Amino acid sequence: MSVDFRRGDLPTLPDSAPVTLIDDEGHRAADARDGGFDFPGADELKSLYRKMVVARRFDVQVTTLTRQGRMATYPSALGQEACEIGATAALRAADWLFPTYRDTIALLTRGIDPVDIFPSFRGDWHCGYDPSAHRTAPQATPLATQALHAVGAATAAKLKHDDVATLAFLGDGASSEGETHEAFNFAAVWQAPTVFMLQNNQFAISVPLAKQSHARMLADKAVGYGMPGYRVDGNDVAAVYAVVKSALGRARAGGGPTLVEGLTYRIEAHTNSDDPSRYRDDADVATWKTRDPIERLEKYLLSTGLLGEDDRRSIAAEAEDLAARTRDAVSAETTLDPLEMFDHVYAAERPEMRRQRDFLAAELARSDEATGANA
Amino acid sequence: MSAHIDAPAEPGVAATPTSMQAALNAALRDALTEDPSVVVYGEDVGPLGGVFRVTDGLAGEFGQERVWDSPLAEAGIVGTAIGMAMYGMRPVVEMQFDAFSYPAFQQVVSHLAKMRNRTKGAVSMPVVVRIPYAGGVGGVEHHSDSSEAYWTHTPGLTVVTPSTPSDAYSMLREAIASDDPVIFLEPKSRYWPKEELALPVRTEPMCTARVVREGADVTLLAYGATVKTALEAAELGGQEGLDVEVIDLRSLSPFDDETVDKSVRKTSRAAVVHEASKFVGYGAEVAARVTERNFYYLAAPVLRVTGFDIPYPSPKLEEFHLPTAERILDALDTWDWEA
Numbered sequence: 001m002s003v004d005f006r007r008g009d010l011p012t013l014p015d016s017a018p019v020t021l022i023d024d025e026g027h028r029a030a031d032a033r034d035g036g037f038d039f040p041g042a043d044e045l046k047s048l049y050r051k052m053v054v055a056r057r058f059d060v061q062v063t064t065l066t067r068q069g070r071m072a073t074y075p076s077a078l079g080q081e082a083c084e085i086g087a088t089a090a091l092r093a094a095d096w097l098f099p100t101y102r103d104t105i106a107l108l109t110r111g112i113d114p115v116d117i118f119p120s121f122r123g124d125w126h127c128g129y130d131p132s133a134h135r136t137a138p139q140a141t142p143l144a145t146q147a148l149h150a151v152g153a154a155t156a157a158k159l160k161h162d163d164v165a166t167l168a169f170l171g172d173g174a175s176s177e178g179e180t181h182e183a184f185n186f187a188a189v190w191q192a193p194t195v196f197m198l199q200n201n202q203f204a205i206s207v208p209l210a211k212q213s214h215a216r217m218l219a220d221k222a223v224g225y226g227m228p229g230y231r232v233d234g235n236d237v238a239a240v241y242a243v244v245k246s247a248l249g250r251a252r253a254g255g256g257p258t259l260v261e262g263l264t265y266r267i268e269a270h271t272n273s274d275d276p277s278r279y280r281d282d283a284d285v286a287t288w289k290t291r292d293p294i295e296r297l298e299k300y301l302l303s304t305g306l307l308g309e310d311d312r313r314s315i316a317a318e319a320e321d322l323a324a325r326t327r328d329a330v331s332a333e334t335t336l337d338p339l340e341m342f343d344h345v346y347a348a349e350r351p352e353m354r355r356q357r358d359f360l361a362a363e364l365a366r367s368d369e370a371t372g373a374n375a
Numbered sequence: 376m377s378a379h380i381d382a383p384a385e386p387g388v389a390a391t392p393t394s395m396q397a398a399l400n401a402a403l404r405d406a407l408t409e410d411p412s413v414v415v416y417g418e419d420v421g422p423l424g425g426v427f428r429v430t431d432g433l434a435g436e437f438g439q440e441r442v443w444d445s446p447l448a449e450a451g452i453v454g455t456a457i458g459m460a461m462y463g464m465r466p467v468v469e470m471q472f473d474a475f476s477y478p479a480f481q482q483v484v485s486h487l488a489k490m491r492n493r494t495k496g497a498v499s500m501p502v503v504v505r506i507p508y509a510g511g512v513g514g515v516e517h518h519s520d521s522s523e524a525y526w527t528h529t530p531g532l533t534v535v536t537p538s539t540p541s542d543a544y545s546m547l548r549e550a551i552a553s554d555d556p557v558i559f560l561e562p563k564s565r566y567w568p569k570e571e572l573a574l575p576v577r578t579e580p581m582c583t584a585r586v587v588r589e590g591a592d593v594t595l596l597a598y599g600a601t602v603k604t605a606l607e608a609a610e611l612g613g614q615e616g617l618d619v620e621v622i623d624l625r626s627l628s629p630f631d632d633e634t635v636d637k638s639v640r641k642t643s644r645a646a647v648v649h650e651a652s653k654f655v656g657y658g659a660e661v662a663a664r665v666t667e668r669n670f671y672y673l674a675a676p677v678l679r680v681t682g683f684d685i686p687y688p689s690p691k692l693e694e695f696h697l698p699t700a701e702r703i704l705d706a707l708d709t710w711d712w713e714a
Contacts, residue, residue: 096462126493137461138493142485148451149486152458152466159414159440159464166458178478182451189446344496345531347554348582350629 011228014219018231018263021238024291026299029239035230037242042306048089048237049301050315052081052294055105057319058114061326062104062121066272070330072123075102079235079267080201082293084169085109086240087197087260090248091167096157097136098150098168100143102199106169110136114322115329124336143174147183147196154192154251165193165251167244173204175218184259188225193251195244196259199234201266206279222259234262235293265291338364392569398540399429399505399561401574402547403467407437410465413551415442417452417469417505426471427507427566449479456502457486465501467551473508474517480525487556488531499554503547508536509600509650511564511697513690519563520687521651526558527628527660534628535581536560538602540570542578542625549581560627562599584631586638590620593644593707596635596661598624601648607700608648617707627657632668635661639669646678646706648698653681675710 019035022028028039040048059078066074077084080102088097088109099106107117112129119128120139127138137153140146150168157164174180175198187194200218202209215221222229232243240262247258265288269276276285301307342357406413415430415437421444424431434442445452449470456466470476476483483504490500510519526534533555537543543561550557579585587602588609597605602623609619620638624631639645645665647658658679665677680698688696 098458125495126489127495130497131461131494132497138490138498140486142481145454145482145486148454148482149458149461151451152455152460153462154458155455156459156462156464160462179450179454179481182446182448182454185446185448186451186455340495344492344494346533347491347496347499348533350582351632352629 010226011223013223014217014229014231016217016231018233019239019243020233020236021242022236022296022300024296026296026303028300034239035243037239037246040238040241044241045238045297045301046306046311048085048241049294049297049307050318051085051089051109052237052297053315054319054322055081055085055108056294057323058108058326059105061323062330063268063272065327065330066121071118071121073271073273074104074121075271076266076268077102077105079288079292080199080264081105082237082240083197083199083234083262083264086237087167087169087195087244087262090241090245091165093135094162094164095135095248096150096153096164096166098146098153098166099136099139100146100169100171100174101139101141102171103139103169107134107136107139110134112136114326118330122330124334144170144177144179144183147174148179148186150194150196151183151187151190151192151257154187154194154257155190158191158193163252165195165248167195167197167248170196170198171204172198172200172202172209172212172218173207174198175221176212184221184225184227184257187257188227191254191256193248193254194257195247195251196257197244198259198261199264200261201234201264203266203270203276203280205270205274206276208279217261219259219261227257227259229259229261231261231263234264235291235296237293237297388573390571390573393540393572393574394567394569395537395540395543395561396427396429396566398544398572398574399547400431400433402544402551403430403433404436405575406467406548406551407433407441410551412463413441413465413467414459415467415469416445418447418471419444420469425469427561427563429505429561430469449475449477450482453479453482453487453502453504456504457482457490457500460500460502461490461498465503465551467503467505470504470506472514472518473506473520473522476504476506476522479504483526483532483556483558484529488529491555492531500556501551501554502556503550503559504556505559505561507563507566508560509562509564510687510693511600511650513693514563515690516687519693521649521682523560523627523649523651524655524657527657532556532558532628533582533626534558534560535626536562536599537625538562538565538597538599538623541572541576542623544574544576545578546581546625548575548577553581560599564600565603579625582626582629582631584622584624584626584634586620586634587623588619588621590618590642592618592620592642593646594620594622594635594638594642595703596622596624596645596647596665598627598649601650601698604698604700605648605703608703611700612704612707615704617704630661630664632664635665636668639665640672643672643674644707644710645673646680646703648680648703650682650697652684653679654684656681678706678709680706
């Protein structure tokens with residue numbers, strides 16, 4: 001609100017060298033690139049590693065199920081685990097997450113059961129989990145719309161004097177949408193406790209960033225709104241976690257919003273119905289595969305003795321367990337009640353809705369009768 | 376005309392001439408007072424009190440944490456209201472003018488209207504989007520659209536429009552209390568005419584139509600600003616011996632079939648009157664459903680008396696575009712009354 005908008009020092013252009021805490025080789029980055037952010041503790045790093053490994057196994061499993069035709073569609077986040085997990089792991093339980101369609105693995109860090117994540121991708125229902133219970137909005141498909149919801153929820157939290165921040169995921173394509181501008185502007189003017197995690201994975205379906213934006217980098221966009229922006233190595237989970245955690249802390253303390261650009265790459269296709277060979281070079285993909293976020297952290301953890309064989313075994317077991325549970329859940333026969341379509345349109349009952357529900361109920365009854373007669 | 380108004384809720388409060396603008400202002404004030412989760416924001420709704428003064432004085436009374444000026448961005452206004460509703464608030468937001476609401480279209484149809492459905496009922500959207508709409512006030516382009524067909528075509532929304540100050544108060548209170556998102560269309564040309572009224576007042580439930588004038592020969596179905604036009608037509612028709620019943624639909628979605636069916640079965644003739652263009656307009660839905668449900672009671676086809684299929688004209692031409700009492704009566708004359 002305008003009353004408690006305190007104009008502090010206006011931010012300057014972010015550093016174009018991404019914040020990096022652990023480099024490609026798995027070493028602690030040189031001080032110059034760490035931006036002064038807190039290096040995560042050993043337990044935090046191990047937890048991030050575990051979450052990334054499990055999330056990737058899940059992601060690969062769902063992609064496989066999609067190829068087998070057991071899921072309608074699935075936009076993979078393979079290679080983006082550091083952004084997805086690093087950013088959401090920085091949230092507290094009371095904070096809210098506003099994910100997009102690609103941020104499925106982020107939902108795992110919010111404690112949402114995979115069984116409740118599938119319905120929208122399998123075609124059962126649009127959102128299978130209770131957003132309030134997990135403080136996680138439904139995955140948004142129209143680009144950038146959810147960023148405004150994040151600003152609204154953050155502002156409501158601020159009005160209620162709750163110590164709560166919100167995190168919105170965006171992609172590089174979404175940065176072109178008008179609603180991204182509105183979200184950044186509202187958040188800055190209202191000093192909303194919101195962090196925008198912009199995953200720059202280089203392509204919006206087939207359109208490369210160079211055709212999407214003429215800006216020096218997407219993190220620069222923050223400056224025009226009067227909020228700080230950071231470019232972070234999006235394949236370095238330690239850096240993503242540290243920067244987002246710092247931004248969330250600043251937001252909760254009344255410091256307003258932050259834009260974080262995570263520089264990363266989409267290893268898989270946009271979705272299962274996309275053919276990336278038509279628009280990108282295999283050599284680029286190969287290069288980015290050498291920058292894998294999981295391998296990078298693994299190298300660091302192994303070289304520092306933080307990760308033992310027991311850990312790896314238990315993490316692998318957890319990942320396989322989740323994959324198996326995912327396969328079983330997706331493959332399980334589900335019974336959908338078509339009449340439920342009418343139950344959640346309005347809070348207040350409507351005569352016309354009741355008539356249409358009754359119509360379908362009668363049709364279903366006739367169909368059951370016919371089936372029974374033929375049996 | 377005012378027979379439908381309930382007695383004042385507080386006995387002893389004298390009725391005074393009250394405009395729709397004042398009634399809406401009082402409704403917002405009372406809602407803000409009674410429910411701390413209600414917030415009001417939009418363009419110029421703060422110290423200015425809104426361009427139509429509907430929010431006059433509220434920012435001063437309730438402070439800028441309850442009533443405030445937002446940045447000038449309609450998608451942002453509705454989008455943030457959705458997030459606020461997810462966090463337990465009941466936002467009442469303003470679009471300032473009908474055609475200014477179009478940037479918010481995506482937020483309304485893709486999220487506001489669908490959130491309950493997407494989440495299997497887990498998330499309610501108690502959001503009111505106030506839209507001053509329709510013409511007759513000499514507005515320049517983009518200031519006089521009747522956009523009701525866009526909203527009423529969207530499942531998940533409740534779309535209402537009052538035509539009197541008493542309804543404006545009562546319906547806005549009910550809209551704010553509703554757990555469903557409500558598109559609250561305020562007919563601009565009805566902001567200033569006054570009615571003898573003691574607030575607070577509660578009229579018929581928000582989602583119902585009301586017979587505002589009884590008649591035996593024909594039913595005129597109107598809403599918002601055209602209720603006045605329909606009543607003028609009824610008076611004029613009466614002088615020629617035509618007994619006209621007028622229904623104020625009040626709620627465009629849901630549609631109150633019962634009240635309309637009852638009237639049409641009595642009169643056997645119906646015409647719907649609106650300012651919006653005819654083609655695929657709201658009147659098409661009304662004519663179709665009245666016919667589907669009452670075909671064998673009808674003596675003549677259901678007529679539509681509407682604006683033309685043109686972009687809303689310039690102020691000096693709008694009188695030629697808007698339905699008039701004469702145009703309504705001329706339309707009724709096209710029926711074969713002997714049939």
